[in-house]
Amino acid sequence: MAGYKVDELYREVGKYKARIDVYITARGYEAAxxxxxxxxxxxxxxxxxxxxxxxxxxxxxxxxxxxx
Structure with missing residues (x-):
């Protein structure tokens, strides 16, 4: 992940919680x-x-x- 972190989201996926980190990179937006x-x-x-x-x-x- 070579880029700048632009967003951090928390969502429920089924019965579990997930964190999504969004980075801006040379290739576009990367969601991890x-x-x-x-x-x-x-x-x-x-x-x-x-x-x-x-x-x-x-x-x-x-x-x-x-x-x-």
């Missing part, structure tokens, strides 16, 4: 999402897109698939 209270899940997912909202949505979709 991690579960805060699900120790059995993959530790982190990342998506890069030129649109900040789309990067966040893609990261949340991937977390939703993991939490099922």
């Amino acid at each position: 999402a991690v579960f805060l209270d699900n120790p059995n899940a993959k530790p982190m997912v990342k998506f890069v897109d030129r649109n900040k909202d789309r990067a966040i949505v893609l990261a949340l979709e991937q977390l939703a698939r993991i939490s099922i």
Whole structure:
């Protein structure tokens, strides 16, 4: 994650809480999402897109698939 942190969001994904860190990089916006209270899940997912909202949505979709 080589870039500047521009946002930090907290969302509920299923029955778990997740933190999404959004960075601005040379390739666009990078959303890195991690579960805060699900120790059995993959530790982190990342998506890069030129649109900040789309990067966040893609990261949340991937977390939703993991939490099922």
